[in-house]
Amino acid sequence: MRKQIEAAIRRIPKGKVSTYGAIARAAGFPGAARRVAATLHSSVSLPWQRVVGAGGEIKLRGESAFEQRFRLEAEGVTFRGRKVNMREHEFKFGKKGKQGKRRSVKK
Numbered sequence: 001m002r003k004q005i006e007a008a009i010r011r012i013p014k015g016k017v018s019t020y021g022a023i024a025r026a027a028g029f030p031g032a033a034r035r036v037a038a039t040l041h042s043s044v045s046l047p048w049q050r051v052v053g054a055g056g057e058i059k060l061r062g063e064s065a066f067e068q069r070f071r072l073e074a075e076g077v078t079f080r081g082r083k084v085n086m087r088e089h090e091f092k093f094g095k096k097g098k099q100g101k102r103r104s105v106k107k
Contacts, residue, residue, distance in 0.1 A: 004028055005039045008093065012050040015076045016091035017084050019054050026093035049075075050091075056084035 004027040011026070012018050018026075020033035029035065037059075040048050049071035053059040056079075058068050069079070078085045 001027070001029060001032070001035065002039055005032075005036055006043060006046060009036075009040070009046050009048075009051065011093065012047060012091045014047075015089065017050045017052050017056070017072065017077060017086070017089050018091045018093070019052060020059075021054060022091075022093060023051060052084055056080075056086040056090075057082070058084075 005023060008023045008026040009018075012023075020036045021030075023036045024030060024032040027036075036051065040046060040051060049068045058065050060068055072084065073079075077089045084090075
């Protein structure tokens, strides 16, 4: 479970964000948003700043919240008030196994 969650987090490109729930679904564990948080808490070298709560809310508190916002802004992420502008910066995970495949059209 941990490796799949870490792999999903690593797929989020610079300048984009995703939610705990979306990462859990992309890793194949819908409903495991808290497990994503636990994985982030116990891992190193993950782009942790790119993971936000539903609606783009920074869930961290205190200095950690300021650092997350600072890191996101340094990557070009914009905010609407206290939340990430999800319309512009939300990363959408593709369907597993369907990326890069195209249907051929018979004539």
